[in-house]
Amino acid sequence: MQIMRIFIVVLLGLTTVEANAKIILDEQAIEAGNLVVRVFGSGGSVTLKTCPKCPEITLKIDRKTIVLVNGRVVALHSRINHHSGPGTVIFNPKNATVRRLELYAKE
Numbered sequence: 340m341q342i343m344r345i346f347i348v349v350l351l352g353l354t355t356v357e358a359n360a361k362i363i364l365d366e367q368a369i370e371a372g373n374l375v376v377r378v379f380g381s382g383g384s385v386t387l388k389t390c391p392k393c394p395e396i397t398l399k400i401d402r403k404t405i406v407l408v409n410g411r412v413v414a415l416h417s418r419i420n421h422h423s424g425p426g427t428v429i430f431n432p433k434n435a436t437v438r439r440l441e442l443y444a445k446e
Contacts, residue, residue: 366438368429369396374442376400376422378415385428385437398428398435405439 371387383400406413422442429439 365431365433366429367432368427370425370427372425373423374426374428374440376440376442381415383415385440387428398430398437400437400440404437407439407441408444409442 369387369389371389373387375386377383377386378400381402382404384397385400386395386397388395400415402415404415406415422444424442424444426440426442428437428441430437
């Protein structure tokens with residue numbers, strides 16, 4: 340019986356912690372029909388529009404950005420300099436830096 344009481348107290352404590360937790364969203368994703376990728380030095384940029392009449396959005400690429408082409412991880416400078424085509428961008432909205440860039444290209 341003593342073990343059961345300790346278990347219940349522990350469960351109640353965990354529930355209280357979870358109830359007071361804050362969810363912080365630090366990533367956003369945009370899927371676009373035409374991403375324009377420019378690479379220079381150890382970084383670059385991605386420019387895109389979320390709709391035809393929407394303003395362009397430019398996000399930064401840095402050395403931490405993970406780049407995938409057709410589902411395969413590639414080096415930042417490999418085959419993507421001046422890429423123009425569909426893709427998905429996962430980025431940090433606070434500093435507009437791309438965390439993951441997924442490009443879809445014809446092979």
